Amino acid sequence: MAAKTLTINGQLISAEEDQTVLAAARDAGIEIPTLCHLEGLPDVGACRLCLVEIVGWPRLVPACVTKVAEGMEVYTDTERLRKYRRAILELIFAERNHVCSVCVSNGNCELQNLAMKLGMDHVRFEYRHPNLDVDVSHRLFGMDHNRCILCTRCVRVCWYVECAGTKNVAGRGVNSRIITDMNQPWAEAETCTNCGKCVQGCPTGALFYKGATVAEMERDRSKLEFIVTAREKKQWLV
Amino acid sequence: MVLEDLVKIKERYLAQRKKFTFRVCLAAGCVSANSEAVKEALEKAVAEAGLQNDVEVRGVGCLKLCCGGPLVAVDPLNVIYQKVTPADAPALVAALNGAEPPVAKVDLAHPYFAKQLNVVLENSGIVDPDDIESYIAHEGYRALRDALRELSPADVIAIVTKSGLRGRGGAGYPTGLKWATVAKTKSARKFVICNADEGDPGAFMDRSVLESDPHRVIEGMIIAAYAVGAEQGYIYVRAEYPLAIKRLQNAIRQARQLGLLGSGIFESPFSFNIEIRIGAGAFVCGEETALIASIAGRRGRPRPRPPYPAEYGLFGHPTLINNVETFANIPPIIRNGPEWFARIGTEKSKGTKVFALAGQVKHTGLIEVPMGITLREIVEEMGGGAPDGKRVKAVQTGGPSGGCVPASELDTPVDYESLTRLGSIMGSGGMIVMDETTRMVDVARFFVEFCMDESCGKCAPCRAGTVQMYNLLTKIRDGRATLQDLQTLEELCEVVKNTSLCGLGQTAPNPVLSTLRFFRDEYLALLKDHPAQQHQSA
Ligand SMILES: Cc1cc2nc3c(=O)[nH]c(=O)nc-3n(C[C@H](O)[C@H](O)[C@H](O)COP(=O)(O)O)c2cc1C
Ligand code: SF4
Ligand code: SF4
Ligand code: FES
Numbered sequence: 167m168a169a170k171t172l173t174i175n176g177q178l179i180s181a182e183e184d185q186t187v188l189a190a191a192r193d194a195g196i197e198i199p200t201l202c203h204l205e206g207l208p209d210v211g212a213c214r215l216c217l218v219e220i221v222g223w224p225r226l227v228p229a230c231v232t233k234v235a236e237g238m239e240v241y242t243d244t245e246r247l248r249k250y251r252r253a254i255l256e257l258i259f260a261e262r263n264h265v266c267s268v269c270v271s272n273g274n275c276e277l278q279n280l281a282m283k284l285g286m287d288h289v290r291f292e293y294r295h296p297n298l299d300v301d302v303s304h305r306l307f308g309m310d311h312n313r314c315i316l317c318t319r320c321v322r323v324c325w326y327v328e329c330a331g332t333k334n335v336a337g338r339g340v341n342s343r344i345i346t347d348m349n350q351p352w353a354e355a356e357t358c359t360n361c362g363k364c365v366q367g368c369p370t371g372a373l374f375y376k377g378a379t380v381a382e383m384e385r386d387r388s389k390l391e392f393i394v395t396a397r398e399k400k401q402w403l404v
Numbered sequence: 405m406v407l408e409d410l411v412k413i414k415e416r417y418l419a420q421r422k423k424f425t426f427r428v429c430l431a432a433g434c435v436s437a438n439s440e441a442v443k444e445a446l447e448k449a450v451a452e453a454g455l456q457n458d459v460e461v462r463g464v465g466c467l468k469l470c471c472g473g474p475l476v477a478v479d480p481l482n483v484i485y486q487k488v489t490p491a492d493a494p495a496l497v498a499a500l501n502g503a504e505p506p507v508a509k510v511d512l513a514h515p516y517f518a519k520q521l522n523v524v525l526e527n528s529g530i531v532d533p534d535d536i537e538s539y540i541a542h543e544g545y546r547a548l549r550d551a552l553r554e555l556s557p558a559d560v561i562a563i564v565t566k567s568g569l570r571g572r573g574g575a576g577y578p579t580g581l582k583w584a585t586v587a588k589t590k591s592a593r594k595f596v597i598c599n600a601d602e603g604d605p606g607a608f609m610d611r612s613v614l615e616s617d618p619h620r621v622i623e624g625m626i627i628a629a630y631a632v633g634a635e636q637g638y639i640y641v642r643a644e645y646p647l648a649i650k651r652l653q654n655a656i657r658q659a660r661q662l663g664l665l666g667s668g669i670f671e672s673p674f675s676f677n678i679e680i681r682i683g684a685g686a687f688v689c690g691e692e693t694a695l696i697a698s699i700a701g702r703r704g705r706p707r708p709r710p711p712y713p714a715e716y717g718l719f720g721h722p723t724l725i726n727n728v729e730t731f732a733n734i735p736p737i738i739r740n741g742p743e744w745f746a747r748i749g750t751e752k753s754k755g756t757k758v759f760a761l762a763g764q765v766k767h768t769g770l771i772e773v774p775m776g777i778t779l780r781e782i783v784e785e786m787g788g789g790a791p792d793g794k795r796v797k798a799v800q801t802g803g804p805s806g807g808c809v810p811a812s813e814l815d816t817p818v819d820y821e822s823l824t825r826l827g828s829i830m831g832s833g834g835m836i837v838m839d840e841t842t843r844m845v846d847v848a849r850f851f852v853e854f855c856m857d858e859s860c861g862k863c864a865p866c867r868a869g870t871v872q873m874y875n876l877l878t879k880i881r882d883g884r885a886t887l888q889d890l891q892t893l894e895e896l897c898e899v900v901k902n903t904s905l906c907g908l909g910q911t912a913p914n915p916v917l918s919t920l921r922f923f924r925d926e927y928l929a930l931l932k933d934h935p936a937q938q939h940q941s942a
Contacts, residue, residue, distance in 0.1 A: 208706070210862070212863045214863055227708075250902065261867075305616055338686065339870070340868065402613050
């Protein structure tokens with residue numbers, strides 16, 4: 167495979183031809199914040215946290231879906247990007263109810279971690295505080311829509327890794343919701359195989375194992391990675 | 405079908421012409437004002453007068469002055485009657501030999517008509533949209549025949565490129581360049597899509613073209629398909645346009661019957677078919693990647709580009725997607741040559757543009773004007789200014805993606821670059837005139853509400869950001885906001901504009917930014933901490 171050389175934040179790096187800017191950066195030890203990206207899933211470029219500046223390109227582009235090119239000059243951490251990322255996090259925090267102190271994922275949450283890392287210490291927008299459902303009908307898992315950030319990782323895990331097609335998005339705009347089957351309670355979703363991969367994939371406290379209480383919810387992504395590596399590279403690495 | 409057949413149809417059609425023709429507008433605007441009953445009454449009156457052999461009553465498309473509907477034009481008297489009722493029919497028939505009927509006439513010398521230049525609408529109000537022979541009699545399918553039999557695909561692309569035509573769907577991307585890109589891709593399958601989703605509030609240009617002259621769009625699509633090497637086309641029409649859908653279905657059936665769609669068109673090796681797909685009412689489905697997902701049976705949500713549809717489109721194949729009006733420009737460009745087209749308009753914006761003139765202006769309806777005409781000519785001369793002696797305050801173009809041009813800038817020429825410079829956009833052709841009673845914060849809030857409702861919800865800044873923009877605008881309108889809120893609104897607009905995934909989010913702040921640019925005082929005057937006064941005293 168042909169290699170490409172490019173610079174990220176002034177650092178010269180080489181990348182594989184088909185790699186995304188995100189993958190190339192991570193290989194080179196350069197961190198770019200992400201929320202909707204999950205290793206092994208097709209990317210959708212939806213959360214917009216991984217936006218980067220590329221010299222000569224008219225717009226900011228999401229690193230997770232942008233392929234590297236020879237001679238590309240990428241900047242991942244400019245003042246402008248940091249400002250936008252903080253604002254997007256503020257918008258997400260204000261959209262639903264992210265009260266960390268009473269959340270199962272407190273301490274293990276990607277949203278919370280990013281907010282701390284990016285210095286998002288206050289929210290300028292009015293909290294919308296919607297009153298959303300919590301679906302605890304399923305025997306093993308629960309779904310708290312109040313914590314969902316609509317990253318669709320659970321949907322993509324369900325469709326592309328487990329291939330069950332149980333989870334989906336319904337509604338649009340701010341009324342979008344993650345649903346199971348034909349918008350039924352999870353327990354009645356006949357296609358669900360009870361595999362729990364969506365729970366593993368969720369970045370926040372929206373999907374959880376029943377019985378987990380505040381700050382107890384930890385995720386084990388290694389299972390997902392194991393399946394994807396096995397499928398794509400034919401390597402059974404435990 | 406060969407050239408001789410086309411000529412024969414035309415001659416036969418022209419030979420059958422009667423001495424007089426009533427052209428009754430059957431586009432949606434006049435239909436809603438009861439023009440179908442007017443047509444029936446005219447037919448009856450003609451029969452009662454025993455004039456069937458001398459008078460034809462023809463249903464036609466848009467006669468353009470929609471505010472005067474139902475409209476009836478009479479050939480060869482060269483008059484258009486307005487606000488015609490079925491009871492007027494006998495008087496109109498009696499008037500054929502010169503008598504003055506008690507029905508108001510449209511002033512055809514008025515700038516509203518005199519300043520129009522009809523390229524896209526050349527047949528609108530003249531041909532019977534339900535009769536392919538009527539279209540053929542007006543040079544229809546001649547361009548297609550010439551393209552297939554006398555030009556190579558590369559020639560066609562060269563002509564379109566040379567004409568300078570730019571996409572009429574909003575962004576103004578050069579059409580020839582787009583065609584060339586799709587033509588260059590190597591793929592066994594390619595598609596051509598006509599975007600007839602027209603979702604901007606107040607816009608009805610594309611609907612009018614489809615209702616008035618559907619064959620023109622079909623002909624443009626077939627020529628495009630030949631140029632890029634596609635065998636299958638789709639027209640994506642919104643479900644709210646039942647009349648346009650009916651006429652398109654009928655037009656496609658008639659074109660198939662004559663062999664203008666199907667295999668071996670004009671006895672060339674080229675084959676092409678068109679199917680209609682009906683959109684289910686989401687504005688975002690007009691965005692090309694969402695539209696393509698919707699045709700493929702998936703949820704209509706945009707995806708990041710690149711790859712562009714030209715490379716990776718419908719079912720993963722290279723796809724050409726153009727707007728209705730873009731396709732409608734193609735037959736005359738092929739027929740009259742690119743030089744003819746390039747002579748119309750300005751250096752960078754060639755040809756004409758169709759606008760749906762609406763709002764607080766005396767004459768509303770459909771206008772087609774050469775690019776480069778000033779907004780003042782459109783609003784004050786053609787539109788007659790604001791009614792009831794009020795002053796025009798601003799003109800909104802580009803709908804929810806556009807902005808408000810203040811009255812002080814009315815001398816701006818209508819071209820892509822000039823409107824962009826003013827923080828608005830050409831857009832697809834909505835033009836809303838606002839008078840002095842309009843409150844600009846309300847205008848901005850109206851469009852932001854629209855974007856909030858229509859956001860697909862895929863990306864965080866648009867989904868969660870438009871709601872906050874709406875909240876802040878509501879707060880300002882209600883007099884509850886502070887200078888700090890205004891600053892937050894401006895910062896938020898910048899974030900949503902620069903970080904959203906698709907054009908909907910990227911342009912949603914435009915109505916706010918443009919009203920802030922030209923009417924900032926109106927925002928300041930509403931703030932709790934009265935900075936307007938503070939500014940003045942400082
Ligand atoms: C939210 C959104 C809505 C759009 N709606 C339409 C539409 O209704 N009709 C249209 O032709 N283009 C629409 N577009 C533009 C299309 O994405 C695309 O650029 C256009 O169809 C290309 O055709 P053109 O090159 O002939 O203009 C829309 C774009 C966005 C972002
Ligand atoms: S439930 Fe979790 S994984 Fe699914 S969309 Fe919401 S936040 Fe993302
Ligand atoms: S900008 Fe808005 S409409 Fe476009 S993808 Fe994002 S949420 Fe959907
Ligand atoms: S990680 Fe790239 S957009 Fe979300």
